[in-house]
Amino acid sequence: MTQWPLRSSCKIGLLRTETSTSGLGRYNGAPERSVESMTRYNTEQVSGWLQEMQQSLQHLITHSEKSGDNDGDNNPVAMIGIKTGGVDVGKHLHKSLGLQEPLGELNISFYRDDFSTVGLHPVVGPSQVPFSIDGRHIILVDDVLSTGRTVRAAMNEIFDYGRPSRITLAVLIQRTGHELPIRADVIGQAIDLSDNMHVSLDASDMSLTISEPTSETSGDKSS
Amino acid sequence: MKQNDPQFNRFGNLHHFLTLDGLDKQTLTGILDAAENFTSVNDKSIKNVPLLRGKTVANLFFENSTRTRTAFELAAKRLSADILNIDLVSSSTKKGESLLDTLRVLESLQCDMFIVRHSDSGAAHFIAEHVAPTINVVNGGDGQHSHPTQGMLDMFTIRRHKGEFENLRVVIIGDIKHSRVARSGISALKTLGAAEIRVVAPNTLIPEYVEELGVKVYSQLEVALKDADVIMGLRLQNERMNSATVPSMGEFFRTYGLTEDRLKLAKPDAIVMHPGPTNRGVEIAANVADGKQAVILEQVNYGIAVRMAVLSITMGHGEAVREAEMAGTT
Numbered sequence: 001m002t003q004w005p006l007r008s009s010c011k012i013g014l015l016r017t018e019t020s021t022s023g024l025g026r027y028n029g030a031p032e033r034s035v036e037s038m039t040r041y042n043t044e045q046v047s048g049w050l051q052e053m054q055q056s057l058q059h060l061i062t063h064s065e066k067s068g069d070n071d072g073d074n075n076p077v078a079m080i081g082i083k084t085g086g087v088d089v090g091k092h093l094h095k096s097l098g099l100q101e102p103l104g105e106l107n108i109s110f111y112r113d114d115f116s117t118v119g120l121h122p123v124v125g126p127s128q129v130p131f132s133i134d135g136r137h138i139i140l141v142d143d144v145l146s147t148g149r150t151v152r153a154a155m156n157e158i159f160d161y162g163r164p165s166r167i168t169l170a171v172l173i174q175r176t177g178h179e180l181p182i183r184a185d186v187i188g189q190a191i192d193l194s195d196n197m198h199v200s201l202d203a204s205d206m207s208l209t210i211s212e213p214t215s216e217t218s219g220d221k222s223s
Numbered sequence: 224m225k226q227n228d229p230q231f232n233r234f235g236n237l238h239h240f241l242t243l244d245g246l247d248k249q250t251l252t253g254i255l256d257a258a259e260n261f262t263s264v265n266d267k268s269i270k271n272v273p274l275l276r277g278k279t280v281a282n283l284f285f286e287n288s289t290r291t292r293t294a295f296e297l298a299a300k301r302l303s304a305d306i307l308n309i310d311l312v313s314s315s316t317k318k319g320e321s322l323l324d325t326l327r328v329l330e331s332l333q334c335d336m337f338i339v340r341h342s343d344s345g346a347a348h349f350i351a352e353h354v355a356p357t358i359n360v361v362n363g364g365d366g367q368h369s370h371p372t373q374g375m376l377d378m379f380t381i382r383r384h385k386g387e388f389e390n391l392r393v394v395i396i397g398d399i400k401h402s403r404v405a406r407s408g409i410s411a412l413k414t415l416g417a418a419e420i421r422v423v424a425p426n427t428l429i430p431e432y433v434e435e436l437g438v439k440v441y442s443q444l445e446v447a448l449k450d451a452d453v454i455m456g457l458r459l460q461n462e463r464m465n466s467a468t469v470p471s472m473g474e475f476f477r478t479y480g481l482t483e484d485r486l487k488l489a490k491p492d493a494i495v496m497h498p499g500p501t502n503r504g505v506e507i508a509a510n511v512a513d514g515k516q517a518v519i520l521e522q523v524n525y526g527i528a529v530r531m532a533v534l535s536i537t538m539g540h541g542e543a544v545r546e547a548e549m550a551g552t553t
Contacts (some may be wrong), residue, residue: 107260110272110535119236119539120274123256126263160269 041208046172049188050089050206053170054096056186057139060168061097064137077137080104082154083124085143088203089172093141104129111153133162143201145171148182173199173208229351236540239351239360240533242369243410251378251414257532258379258525264301274535275304281334283325283350284363285311285341290499290523291363291373295338298530307334323353330355336538337361344368344403359537367401373498374407376529378415380522381453384494388415394447394489395422395438396479397457397506400430400468404498405457409436423447424479427468444479451489456481456497456506472505482508486516494518 061077078101081090087105094103105128109121140154151169158164170186175193193199193210200209228245232238237250264270280299282292292308299306311325329337336359339347344366351360364370378388385391393412399405399422412420413436422433423441434440441447448454459475469475481495495507495517503509512519 107263109260110264110274115274115535115539116277120257120535123253123260126260127266128263129266156273157267160267160271162268 037212039210041210043205043207046188046201046206046208047092049172050092050096053172053186053188054093057093057097057168057170060185061137061139064166075136076100077139078104078131079139079141080106080129080154080158082140082142082150083107083127085201085203086141088201088206089143089170090141092206093139093170101131104131106154106157108150108153108157111157113149113153127157129158129161133158133164135163135165137166137168138164139168139170141170143171144173144175144199145169145182145184145187146175146177148178148180151182152180172201175199229348232356232540234540237537238540239347239362240371240537241347241351241360241362243371243374243407243414244369246414248414248416251375251411254375254529254532254536255379255382257536258375258529261301261528261531262525264528264531271301271303273303275299275302275538278302278304278335278538279307279333280304280336280338280534281307281309281329281332282363283309283311283329283337283339285339285346286364287312288340288364291340294523294526295361295363295372295530298527298534301527302531302534304335304534307332322350326350326354330358334358336534338363340364342366361533361537364403366403368403368406370403370407370498372526372530372533373404374411375533376522376526377404377408377455377496377498378411379525379529380496380518381494383521383525384518385452388412388417391417391452392419392450393417393421393453393455394451395420395455395457396444396447396481397424398428398459399424399433399457400428401460402457405455406436408455409438413437421447421451425469425475444481444485445488448485448488451493454481454486454489454493454495456495456501458498458500459502459505472502476505476508480504480506480508481511483510483514486511486514492516496522499523 064077077099079090079094079097079099081087081103083105087103090103105125107124107127109124112121138158140151140158142150142154145151155167158167168186169182169184171184172188174184174187174190177195191210197210197212200211202209230237230239230241230246243251264272282295284292296306296308309329335357337350337354338361339350340363341347345368346365347360347362354360362369362371364373381388381391395405395408405422409420420438421441422429422438423444426442429440459469459472486493486495493516495511495514497507497512497519499519499522501507501512501519503512511517
């Protein structure tokens with residue numbers, strides 16, 4: 001089956017949020033940009049953050065099972081990643097937590113709030129939620145939390161699948177720029193960034209690059 | 224190409240969906256990929272997505288149709304658009320209102336999209352030329368010309384079963400002459416790179432110059448079916464036939480009906496498609512239509528996802544573009 005081509009480097013903030021205001025070139029991927037300054041976090045640093053996230057999540061899961069939010073074995077905690085960066089992060093957490101249910105994947109492009117201004121977003125493959133949502137504690141994973149609009153869209157989609165008992169939000173990076181009352185429960189790393197900076201996660205080795213482009217082509221920042 | 228194509232606006236966005244002729248491989252693949260994503264809406268307990276909330280889609284059906292109208296209606300509803308079904312077969316056009324007056328009335332009702340079905344070839348193009356620039360027009364079948372959403376759902380069905388198009392041998396059987404489904408299918412198959420397209424029918428049902436579309440013409444079904452990967456049946460369209468083109472239905476079935484025995488001449492994993500409604504015992508034997516190689520009901524199901532993709536791609540190139548367009552035209 002033809003899918004949106006996999007990229008060796010998954011540009012967070014670019015794949016889902018970068019859209020030229022003219023609406024052109026949406027099927028051609030992200031525009032080329034020259035980069036002035038760059039900060040790199042290597043695989044080791046990122047896996048350190050992932051480990052901390054795993055510990056916090058483990059604590060939350062144990063607590064949630066004890067307090068009876070969840071009926072343990074019958075309806076164990078499940079994890080859903082937001083495509084595509086959230087799925088990359090989710091794969092690592094899902095594995096280290098040893099969750100029973102397979103990792104769910106959400107393509108939130110049909111739930112975004114900017115269709116009327118920017119149209120349909122690049123196609124990243126369908127949503128897959130291979131377990132029942134009803135009464136279940138869901139760990140929702142994304143790579144970067146900024147405005148909160150992506151998470152709002154993801155929660156709307158989750159509720160169309162069923163009624164979860166609880167949603168916990170886990171993000172690798174929480175950056176500045178909140179526009180909605182949405183905060184993460186578990187954060188790998190909080191980073192203060194100005195609006196034009198963008199974060200990109202390389203899924204092949206889980207390293208992170210923060211860069212500031214010299215020429216700003218877009219004012220959109222709805223991660 | 225895009226600049227002279229009335230389907231594209233001057234920013235190169237697909238604004239109307241009138242025919243598959245002239246659409247490049249990237250555009251067709253983009254529609255198929257988007258449709259692939261829309262198939263997952265069926266997994267949810269609430270099957271709607273909020274993409275076209277607040278938009279109004281009008282089904283303008285100047286010709287009777289149940290399944291196409293229903294499929295468009297369901298696609299629009301799954302996208303959370305409001306849909307008006309306007310039955311023009313028995314409406315004001317009968318009272319003498321001109322088509323353009325009807326369009327003006329619908330425009331003033333703030334519709335965002337017209338889905339047009341008409342028995343005259345070129346009707347959707349005509350309407351697209353005369354509507355306000357903000358309105359999208361989708362062709363739901365015009366005369367013997369084009370049925371682009373049917374063509375795309377056929378391509379979607381083929382891709383789901385066969386993957387790539389490059390090595391496929393596709394056989395189209397029956398009433399090629401009156402069939403807009405065949406015309407759209409041939410056009411899309413050529414663009415997507417199918418290895419070989421064969422059409423097979425009695426001479427009276429083969430249009431003149433059909434070879435120029437890049438197809439091979441056969442008169443014997445048994446020969447045409449050899450090593451086929453995809454078999455597309457067509458409905459014998461009695462209502463469009465104004466002269467005797469087929470001696471009798473029984474005669475047609477004896478020579479061109481798809482029976483179990485003839486199906487064995489194709490590849491063992493060949494799929495059997497039909498746009499419906501099927502005339503059992505005319506184009507296709509009942510046990511083939513219900514057989515395990517038939518994907519006829521799948522086609523109906525995929526028609527929803529494909530139409531959701533077409534609706535959201537044509538409507539989804541943004542208010543910013545629309546505003547620029549408006550500013551440019553005034």
